[in-house]
Amino acid sequence: MSTTSERSTQVIGLIGGLSWKSSAEYYRLINEAVGKRRGGMHSARCLLWSFDFADIELLQRTDRWEQAAALMVDAAQRLQRGGADFLVIATNTMHISAPQIEAAVDLPLLHIADAAAAPIKAAGLRRVGLLGTAFTMEQDFYSGRMARQHGLDVIVPETLDRATVHRIIYQELVHGRLLETSRDAYRQVIARLVARGAEAIILGCTELMLLVGPADSAVPLYDTTALHAEAAVLRALSTLPGH
Incomplete structure (x- = not known):
């Protein structure tokens, strides 16, 4: 987990690319909200792992949810190693993998x-x-x-x-x-x-x-x-x- 000073925000770990269109909205909304609350030049401290959505969509369409979950777990672990303090899956559907992610990493998942x-x-x-x-x-x-x-x-x-x-x-x-x-x-x-x-x-x-x-x-x-x-x-x- 990352170390944060008294004046620092936590690092958001975003699992995105599901699709990138909505991930871009997440990034915009998060940074605008931080800027509004903190003022000045502030923006969010975050890490983004962005999938090639075609890989995930194929697994969804062919009902290979365990394989999809394995990819989601890998993304979560990458974000944990990168210093994220908590995880955000930037999509609704792939919250189907939330139990596997929560079992595999030591970070809170914001459902x-x-x-x-x-x-x-x-x-x-x-x-x-x-x-x-x-x-x-x-x-x-x-x-x-x-x-x-x-x-x-x-x-x-x-x-x-x-x-x-x-x-x-x-x-x-x-x-x-x-x-x-x-x-x-x-x-x-x-x-x-x-x-x-x-x-x-x-x-x-x-x-x-x-x-x-x-x-x-x-x-x-x-x-x-x-x-x-x-x-x-x-x-x-x-x-x-x-x-």
């Missing part, structure tokens, strides 16, 4: 589902809709954690809507393509979740904030990219006097 759940609970909301990749929407590692650890009732889109949300992420958003037709499709998916009782919508993929915003939903949107980045900054600044 994205916890960062998203905190303000939802603070707002007094309980039933939330979840948008993300098919893996995030359909597997238990995300919604299950929110239910068990935070008492949230998480609902996901119906089958065809899940396929639409997933397709737009992988065929468009990770390539930086922002289409109005896709924004309209997401608006309809969100509206159907609201009709089923969703009091808020979790943008549970770190690319989704590139396409949809508050104007696209009748209920509050909780952007996991922004919330996770904010939580990372608060953790990084926690060693400073007054924090």
Whole structure:
């Protein structure tokens, strides 16, 4: 672990490249938030391990999650050796590997589902809709954690809507393509979740904030990219006097 002086922030270890589009947003948001809080020329102290996303996407698509987890563990270990004080996985889907990472390194992992759940609970909301990749929407590692650890009732889109949300992420958003037709499709998916009782919508993929915003939903949107980045900054600044 890194040594920090009394006036230093902790070093954020970012596992990124999942995709690089959202990693760039993490880097921007984290540094802007540190600058806003500390003023002057301050920015974040961080290390970034950035994957070639094609390697990870192939393992996701072919259901080779253990191999993907091994790569994630390797990235975490590289960041630990580099001097990171805690870890941030800059994506929702690959939090499926969180248990393996936590078992393999001696650093805290700032879980994205916890960062998203905190303000939802603070707002007094309980039933939330979840948008993300098919893996995030359909597997238990995300919604299950929110239910068990935070008492949230998480609902996901119906089958065809899940396929639409997933397709737009992988065929468009990770390539930086922002289409109005896709924004309209997401608006309809969100509206159907609201009709089923969703009091808020979790943008549970770190690319989704590139396409949809508050104007696209009748209920509050909780952007996991922004919330996770904010939580990372608060953790990084926690060693400073007054924090």
